[in-house]
Amino acid sequence: MKKVAQIFNGPNGEDLGKFLIRFILGFGMVFHGYSKVTGGASGIAGMLGDMGIPSFIGYGVILGEFVAPLLIMVGYKSRLAGLVMSFTMLVALLLVHTGDIFSLSDRGTWAIELLAIYLVGGAGIAFLGSGKYSLSKGQGDWD
Numbered sequence: 001m002k003k004v005a006q007i008f009n010g011p012n013g014e015d016l017g018k019f020l021i022r023f024i025l026g027f028g029m030v031f032h033g034y035s036k037v038t039g040g041a042s043g044i045a046g047m048l049g050d051m052g053i054p055s056f057i058g059y060g061v062i063l064g065e066f067v068a069p070l071l072i073m074v075g076y077k078s079r080l081a082g083l084v085m086s087f088t089m090l091v092a093l094l095l096v097h098t099g100d101i102f103s104l105s106d107r108g109t110w111a112i113e114l115l116a117i118y119l120v121g122g123a124g125i126a127f128l129g130s131g132k133y134s135l136s137k138g139q140g141d142w143d
Contacts, residue, residue, distance in 0.1 A: 015138070018131030019075070025121040026073030029085060033066025051095070064088025072125055075134020080142040082125030089119035 036044070045058030064084050071081035093101075093115055100111035110116070129143055130136055136143035 012132075015131035015133050018128050019133040021121070021128070022072050022075060022078060022125060022130060022134070025085075025118065025125065026069035026071075029065055029069040029118055030073070033062060033064070033069060036062050037066050047095070061088060064091075068122075072122075075130035075138075075143070076136050077140075077142045078130035078134065078136070079126045082122040084122075086119050086122035086126065089115055089122065093119065 041059045041061050044061050045055040048058045049055035065088060068081040068084040068088070072078050072085065093112065097112050097115060103111040105111050105113075129138055131138050134143065
């Protein structure tokens with residue numbers, strides 16, 4: 001049992017934990033962004049235009065839901081990418097999901113559960129950095 005504990009408490013445990021969190025957050029989010037890359041972000045751009053917000057800003061969702069998660073997964077500029085992903089989720093929360101904050105889904109889960117995971121997870125990556133199991137090896141101001 002002591003050897004198992006050493007894996008988690010050893011010199012690589014923290015970096016492995018950072019890698020696992022980075023990878024699953026980026027992997028999950030990149031599919032949301034992929035649909036915007038292939039299908040376009042015109043729906044979001046149109047919604048923003050209807051709210052009086054310049055519609056071109058809606059295309060930033062591709063950056064926050066596709067580019068940033070890819071950077072998070074590979075560990076390059078992870079802190080910056082985490083902030084971008086969190087900001088994108090905050091904008092989605094404020095523009096579309098404010099009425100869902102205190103709601104439950106049909107299955108009894110928190111209605112904004114996934115959005116909250118990506119928002120807080122991105123912020124966590126911004127604080128933790130990428131670690132040594134990354135392209136940047138955790139070096140640099142934004143890694």
